[in-house]
Amino acid sequence: MDLGIRGKRALVCASSKGLGRGCAEALAEAGVDLVMNARGAEALEAAAVEIRARHQVNVVTVAGDITSEAGRAAVLAHGPFDILVTNAGGPPPGLWSDWSREDFIKALDANMLTPIALMQAVLPGMITKGWGRVVNITSVSVKAPVPVLGLSNSARAGLTGFVAGTSRQVAGKGVTINNLLPGIHATDRAIALDGAVVKARGISMEDAIAERAATIPAGRYGTAAEFGATCAFLCSQHAGFIVGQNVLLDGGATNATL
Numbered sequence: 001m002d003l004g005i006r007g008k009r010a011l012v013c014a015s016s017k018g019l020g021r022g023c024a025e026a027l028a029e030a031g032v033d034l035v036m037n038a039r040g041a042e043a044l045e046a047a048a049v050e051i052r053a054r055h056q057v058n059v060v061t062v063a064g065d066i067t068s069e070a071g072r073a074a075v076l077a078h079g080p081f082d083i084l085v086t087n088a089g090g091p092p093p094g095l096w097s098d099w100s101r102e103d104f105i106k107a108l109d110a111n112m113l114t115p116i117a118l119m120q121a122v123l124p125g126m127i128t129k130g131w132g133r134v135v136n137i138t139s140v141s142v143k144a145p146v147p148v149l150g151l152s153n154s155a156r157a158g159l160t161g162f163v164a165g166t167s168r169q170v171a172g173k174g175v176t177i178n179n180l181l182p183g184i185h186a187t188d189r190a191i192a193l194d195g196a197v198v199k200a201r202g203i204s205m206e207d208a209i210a211e212r213a214a215t216i217p218a219g220r221y222g223t224a225a226e227f228g229a230t231c232a233f234l235c236s237q238h239a240g241f242i243v244g245q246n247v248l249l250d251g252g253a254t255n256a257t258l
């Protein structure tokens with residue numbers, strides 16, 4: 001299917017690896033020029049080299065922390081953008097009783113206020129053009145809380161509320177905002193979560209992965225490529241009537257009718 005977005009420009013945050021990388025790849029495959037970001041310059045450059053070679057699109061790299069004001073200013077200097085994919089590392093796991101105010105502020109900054117600041121920066125330009133697509137990478141924890149990820153549950157719920165209201169205010173200008181909610185995907189983040197299980201229970205990594213996979217009706221972890229393809233569709237011309245939705249990609253793991 002032709003996604004109809006060849007020649008558009010996208011900012012894909014936190015995209016040297018994992019789900020952000022999957023989104024960057026799929027957008028590049030659709031002919032979209034990219035501004036890619038991550039903190040580590042080496043992996044970011046390596047990703048850009050591969051994407052340029054594979055898809056013949058323009059890729060600008062901006063190394064920096066997207067959760068900092070300076071990091072955001074550095075990527076936004078490369079605008080305007082037709083497409084924005086927000087993403088950042090997730091907060092660490094822990095126990096509800098242990099998190100301090102500072103821990104919450106850090107999580108809110110990274111996973112709620114950063115995507116909001118990025119949307120506030122790019123939406124006016126999209127509205128003026130009469131076309132834009134925003135996809136926020138959030139988490140399954142928005143639909144079904146993950147007890148050890150209380151910081152994520154909290155921050156992402158706040159972002160989801162902002163998107164629910166804002167998406168309806170910009171839809172009439174040809175701009176859509178939607179959220180993608182990953183369940184377990186085979187990325188470094190999943191390895192880190194499984195590593196914590198290995199440490200806590202003294203089991204092997206293979207057993208930790210097999211145990212978790214067995215809780216997913218699909219029987220496996222998702223892939224960054226599948227995730228990226230869904231993101232690219234939400235950014236496509238065909239998705240103009242999809243507004244303010246929370247699209248769950250979890251292999252059926254969340255046991256709910258809706």
Ligand code: NAP
Nearest residue numbers: 014016017018019038039040066089090184185187188189
């Ligand atoms: P990942 O494989 O660890 O990749 C994270 C990417 O983001 C890397 O490119 C990393 O590069 C970059 N990054 C992290 N923090 C950044 C920052 N502050 N500024 C700029 N770039 C940053 O993680 P992932 O699995 O793709 O997860 C992406 C998001 O989805 C996270 O918020 C995660 O919590 C959420 N999520 C993931 C899963 C899953 O199963 N994978 C499930 C639910 C939710 P640098 O380290 O070099 O900056």
